[in-house]
Amino acid sequence: MATKRPSSVQAVKRAVAILKAFTSEEPELSLADLSKRLALPKSTVARLLGTLEEDGLVAKDPETGFYRLGVELLRLANNVHIYTDLRRIARPHMRRLAEEVGESVSIAVLQGNDVVNLDVYVPPGHLVKRVGWAGRQMPAYATAAGRAILAFLPKDERLQHLEGPFQAYTSKTLIDPKRLRLELQRIRKQGYATAFEELEEGLHAVAAPVFNYEQRVIASLSVSGPGYRLTRTRVQEIAPQVVEVALAVSAEMGYRPAN
Template sequence: MGTTAKALSLLNYFTRSRPLVGLSDMARLSGLNKATVYRLMGELAEAGFVEQVGTGREYRLGPAVMRLAALREHAVPMRDVAAEVLRDLSDATQETAHFSLMQGRTLSTVTYAYSPVHGTRVTMEDADVLMLHATSSGLAVLAYSAPDLVGAVLEGPLEARTDQTITDPAHIRRMLDEIRRDGVAESVSGFENDVHSHAAPIFDAESRAMGAIAVAAPTARMDAALAARIRVAVKAQALRLTRMLGGLPPPDYPRNTPDTVAGHAPAPA
């Protein structure tokens, strides 16, 4: 591991629950020598990536990251990133792919992509609002949401959009357990008749589910083979999108595709 990689890896020891890290702590966490950490942190501090503060001269993340983040957001807006991922996802599955973000307590569609292969397809509208209990995207988010949000949703009136919408809170809780095991949510005609969809959550930098991407197909076309392909693809692309947006899946999120990060001359996903 190069010196620079070591220095940058130190930044990963700052978390939401541990915003301040002292020199000795950092040495312990990283397994590096204290003197090494001291010098690396010094260089990071000079560049504004960390700063020292407080009585114990502890370190925290510095202002430079804010500036870079502003530039990154300008260079790579979230919608464009998502659009690229959805393009690949709909190409891979030959079905409609869409991306939705939590806004308050509702999930609203940001962008989507159609596959030109089939004459029939599930169609979407911008800013569609998805019900949390009745869509695969909603369930994917719920499965990784704080218990109080889940409770609030399941206690509230659960509207049945179709005669196949699942409205039994106990049943939904069992589904959430299943989703946490697989990493993929599923909904069969729960929101619109004759639509079968699979979704996987998108996580933010604090590993909170901030949204989901989903693949929606006509039930008539769904079979075991297609479902299997979709499940793999939607999960892989969700992880990719999470990474591209600077998010981090929670440690317990199931990964069946260990994305071995090769050097920087890399395989296009």
């Protein structure tokens, strides 16, 4: 009988268990050590270690044959640190902007083809369900928050996000790749993005990009609200404030505009 291969979920759980086996007290472990601790055959552990090593998540000492955590984990940990800093830095600016404009303010980052809210500040008396919540995932192309990021990505990355196909969430969702490309060009020129009922009926938004010390876009700051209150005219009125606050957050993230 052929040996049954582990499911994808089981393989992931085992790989995570390998990474968690390393500690500050025991930063290096042998194949035999890991096999014993995880109660798995050496062949299974060796296969998983090989995959983790290819991705830089573990490294093997060529002399001793012992394994240790790889440098790729440092990069991943740094990303978590950046997001934590971004949320901490943005929070007081978000609160001030929300109080000035009377609408909810969000800070979001790009993950794949979606944007995810890192934090949301909702003025007292407003409904969170109309503007999202921390952790909410939304399609980047159909939101002001997402397009404010997409527009300022390097050209090759930007084009990848314009390949489609795109789903229409409302009758007003922009799904034509050519029109989306032109919209991103407009956003780059004016410095902010808008969306009117493209993700949800009755929901309007305006967003501006947030940059880091490398002058790379890392997030967007947006104001969202119901269209009867956050009208198209009102969006144009507060857009400069959104850009100003996004630049203030960028400055605290080390951004300095190029001369």
